[in-house]
Amino acid sequence: MLSIEPVVGDVINKLVNVTLLEAAYKIWQQYENESFPGSTNVDPYALFAFDATWSLIQSLQQLCLTTTNSSSSCISILNSSFCFDRRFLNDNSFFNTVTTTGFLGVSGPIHFSVNVTDRINGTYYLVQNVQPSVNGSDYIPVLDWSDPDDWTTYTKANVIVWPGTSLVTPTGNAQPSGVRLRIGVIAIYPFTIVTNVTDEFGNSTIKFIGYVPDLIDRLESNMGFIPEIMLAPSNKTYDALIQAVADGDYDMLVGDVTITASRSKIVDFSDSIFDNSLSIIVRRTANASPDLLGFLAPFSFKLWLTLLGVAIYGGIIICLLERKGNEAFQDRSIISSGAMSVWFSVGTILGYGADFHVATAAGRLFTIGLYMLSLILVATYTANLASDLTISKSQSVISGIDDIRKGKIPFGRIGIVVGSAVEQYYLREISDENRNYYSLKSQKEIYSKLLSGVIDAAISDTGLLQYATNQLYCNLTIVGEDFDKSAYGIVMPQQWLYKQDLDVNIISLQESGAIDNLTTIWFETSNCPDPSVISTSMGIEAMGGLFIIFEAISVLSLLLFLWTQRLSIKDYLLTSACRKKPSAQPDA
Numbered sequence: 001m002l003s004i005e006p007v008v009g010d011v012i013n014k015l016v017n018v019t020l021l022e023a024a025y026k027i028w029q030q031y032e033n034e035s036f037p038g039s040t041n042v043d044p045y046a047l048f049a050f051d052a053t054w055s056l057i058q059s060l061q062q063l064c065l066t067t068t069n070s071s072s073s074c075i076s077i078l079n080s081s082f083c084f085d086r087r088f089l090n091d092n093s094f095f096n097t098v099t100t101t102g103f104l105g106v107s108g109p110i111h112f113s114v115n116v117t118d119r120i121n122g123t124y125y126l127v128q129n130v131q132p133s134v135n136g137s138d139y140i141p142v143l144d145w146s147d148p149d150d151w152t153t154y155t156k157a158n159v160i161v162w163p164g165t166s167l168v169t170p171t172g173n174a175q176p177s178g179v180r181l182r183i184g185v186i187a188i189y190p191f192t193i194v195t196n197v198t199d200e201f202g203n204s205t206i207k208f209i210g211y212v213p214d215l216i217d218r219l220e221s222n223m224g225f226i227p228e229i230m231l232a233p234s235n236k237t238y239d240a241l242i243q244a245v246a247d248g249d250y251d252m253l254v255g256d257v258t259i260t261a262s263r264s265k266i267v268d269f270s271d272s273i274f275d276n277s278l279s280i281i282v283r284r285t286a287n288a289s290p291d292l293l294g295f296l297a298p299f300s301f302k303l304w305l306t307l308l309g310v311a312i313y314g315g316i317i318i319c320l321l322e323r324k325g326n327e328a329f330q331d332r333s334i335i336s337s338g339a340m341s342v343w344f345s346v347g348t349i350l351g352y353g354a355d356f357h358v359a360t361a362a363g364r365l366f367t368i369g370l371y372m373l374s375l376i377l378v379a380t381y382t383a384n385l386a387s388d389l390t391i392s393k394s395q396s397v398i399s400g401i402d403d404i405r406k407g408k409i410p411f412g413r414i415g416i417v418v419g420s421a422v423e424q425y426y427l428r429e430i431s432d433e434n435r436n437y438y439s440l441k442s443q444k445e446i447y448s449k450l451l452s453g454v455i456d457a458a459i460s461d462t463g464l465l466q467y468a469t470n471q472l473y474c475n476l477t478i479v480g481e482d483f484d485k486s487a488y489g490i491v492m493p494q495q496w497l498y499k500q501d502l503d504v505n506i507i508s509l510q511e512s513g514a515i516d517n518l519t520t521i522w523f524e525t526s527n528c529p530d531p532s533v534i535s536t537s538m539g540i541e542a543m544g545g546l547f548i549i550f551e552a553i554s555v556l557s558l559l560l561f562l563w564t565q566r567l568s569i570k571d572y573l574l575t576s577a578c579r580k581k582p583s584a585q586p587d588a
Contacts, residue, residue, distance in 0.1 A: 001130040002160075003139060008044045009108035012124055012144040013155065021106040024050060044107070051105035055112075059098045063090060066097075123147050126154070131161045173500040177224035184232045184241065185212050186255035188443055190467050190522040194231065206231075211522045212254050215273060218514055222505045223498075234442070237419025242267055245491045253491035256461060258421035260486075268499055269489030271506045273515065277482035278422060279462040280401065281469065283450055284477045298384030307377070311349060314370055315342030321363040328356040349374045398457065400480025404430060411436040415446050415458035422459050425484055447473050467523055474528035 009016040029036050064074035067090065076089040088094060102111040108122030127143035141154045159167060185192045185208060193210040208229060220227055230250065232241050238257060245253045246266045258276060259269045296304065319341035323329045329337045344354040348370040358364050398408050416423050416437040427433050438455050440446055446458045447468060462482045469476050490506075492499060509515050562569065 002142075003128050003130060004125055005128070006044065006048070007124050007126045007144075008047050008106070009122065009124055009146075011044075011126060012146060014108055014122075014124060014146060015104065016108055017104040017106055020054070020104075021047075024106065047107045051107050051110055054103075054105060055098065055101065055110055058103055059094060059101045062101055063094050063097045067093070121147055127151070129158070129160045132165070173504075174497045175223065175501050176498040178226065179498075180226040180228055181251040182228050182230055182249075183216060184230050184245070184250040184253040184255075185216075186232050186238075186241070186253075186257075187234060188256055188464065189472070191256050192231075211274070211518050214518050214521075215509075215515075216254060218509055219502070219505055222508065223501060225498075238421070239263075239419040242491055245493060248493065251492065251496075256464060256488055257491050258461070258486050259489040260421050260424060262424065263421075263491075266494070268492050268494050268496060270492065270499070271503045271510075272487035272489060273506060274463060274488040274519070276486045276488050277462045278401075278425060278459055278484045278486075279465050279478045279482045280398065280404065280457055280459055280480055281446065281450065281465045281476055282398070282457045282479055284475050285397070298381050307349070310373070311346045312342060314345030314349070314366075317341075317366055318344050318358070318363060321360055321366060322358055326356070326359040326363070345370065349377065351375075351378050398479060401459075401483050403480075404457070404459075409456050412438055413454075413456040414438060415440045415449055415455040417441070417443060417446070417460065421486070422461070426459060429484075447476065450476055463523060470526035470528055 025036070025039055025042075060075065067074040074090060078087040078089055099112045099114050102109070104110070105122070108124060109119075110122060111120050113120045123146070125145040126141050127145075128139040129142045131138050131140055140158045141156065142158065142160055143151050144154050145151050160169070161167065162169065187194050190210050192208055192212045195207050195209060196204050197207045198204045208231075213229075216227055216229070219225075232244075232253070232255075236244070241253055242257070242263050243266065244250060254273075256274070256276075257263075257269075259272070263269075299307070315338060319329075319337050322341070323337050328340065332340070340354075340356070344356070344358075347354040348367060351374045358367050398404065403409070404414065411431065414437050416426050417440045426437060427435070431437070438449070440449065440458070443460065443464060446460055449455045450458060451473070457479075462478075465478050469478055490502065492502070496502075506515075
């Protein structure tokens with residue numbers, strides 16, 4: 001890498017005003033010594049600024065000498081309340097004086113001309129070679145230039161190190177400026193969208209919009225070629241289009257063409273114009289049918305039985321520990337005491353306690369154990385229940401490429417576009433060269449066959465599927481992580497004359513963020529609802545079993561109440577019957 005910058009004359013052994021320079025350094029050190037960096041470290045732009053200032057001083061001095069006999073001062077100013085309206089009265093004379101004043105400055109000879117905005121001599125430049133070093137990069141002078149001389153080798157020139165740490169001078173590359181290029185494009189959303197535009201006279205013309213036309217426009221602006229856009233036939237496979245480039249039908253083919261080793265044997269590819277990978281697309285599945293007893297799923301059947309046993313065991317222990325020392329158990333039968341103990345155990349495990357407190361030290365210690373059990377069980381149950389109910393809302397038949405390999409979907413119901421890089425991947429990685437998939441002719445057929453139920457899944461490029469599921473087909477979705485990372489490249493004939501210049505300009509677009517901007521414009525918008533923000537609230541069906549059990553407990557509670565109050569109810573009914581019985585009265 002080379003850099004060029006202006007320098008002062010003494011850097012390339014040209015004449016400068018050493019006396020003036022030393023006087024300036026002396027004044028600098030006298031009035032502001034702390035800012036003086038040393039004579040070898042003064043920035044050349046500071047010396048240029050000094051010469052510019054000194055030129056104004058010399059010109060003003062010369063102007064005042066020529067206006068000594070004038071009635072007005074040589075530096076008269078037209079005053080105004082607004083500072084920008086103040087004007088130097090002798091501006092024309094001063095300008096003429098500047099153009100005729102010449103002197104030897106600290107950067108070199110200073111002289112100006114009426115028709116030239118810069119100095120007309122004393123201009124020097126230095127070319128430096130940027131070379132890697134231990135501390136980063138060093139700038140090594142290799143060429144110098146002075147007016148009227150041409151570029152010459154710097155007197156202390158070193159060997160030039162070219163990019164790649166090569167000492168061999170690189171050769172120039174051809175540029176397609178003004179050259180007409182036949183550029184093939186593939187009609188596929190959103191890379192190339194074909195539209196018909198009708199003007200005010202009713203004339204219809206075809207217009208291309210999308211990621212690819214925008215990219216071609218930027219390359220045309222930077223490289224200067226004349227594009228001749230040619231729409232590729234829709235009945236040709238990707239492999240056939242690549243062969244057409246090799247046969248010379250196109251100078252470039254721009255589209256969703258994946259760079260592969262097999263294709264690189266017959267054509268060349270540019271640097272990446274789009275980062276690609278593969279994904280799986282399926283139909284959106286309806287929410288799974290809720291299980292009425294789904295709220296029991298967080299714990300296994302054995303664990304529920306264990307909890308029941310622990311509750312009964314806890315009741316027995318509480319009864320043994322508290323029956324004699326706790327007033328709540330006094331004057332109660334063994335059955336009543338046991339029921340109260342089990343009630344205490346269950347209430348504590350559920351985290352809500354009971355309507356009496358333990359009184360003994362042993363009882364309190366055992367209650368701590370129940371509290372610890374409650375803390376872990378309630379937290380675990382809550383977390384597992386939330387997870388199970390959320391997952392059950394939407395489940396696909398497959399979750400990724402591994403399920404495809406395992407045959408969870410019949411291979412004959414997996415769609416693959418024939419003649420594409422996806423087909424090569426499928427044959428190589430999944431079917432061991434067995435063409436057992438459902439053959440598709442185009443990308444668009446993926447969506448139609450999925451929606452009609454002909455296939456259950458398809459593999460295709462992630463970018464295309466994201467656009468389709470975000471913009472066009474909201475009832476289709478991508479499942480699993482993407483895989484088989486790759487890239488799209490511009491296809492060109494092998495040893496194409498302009499390949500190097502094309503790659504340089506593509507890299508320039510990447511570094512400037514233009515490629516990322518195109519990706520944002522054409523791929524990162526959505527007309528479909530984001531499934532990640534759809535409400536995860538549960539319907540009554542998912543908790544139906546819980547309400548059924550609650551109702552059953554309610555009925556049992558009422559029956560128990562009726563049983564315990566059976567004598568009171570019987571007395572009430574008999575009393576009511578007696579009151580309603582009419583008293584017998586004899587006839588008069």
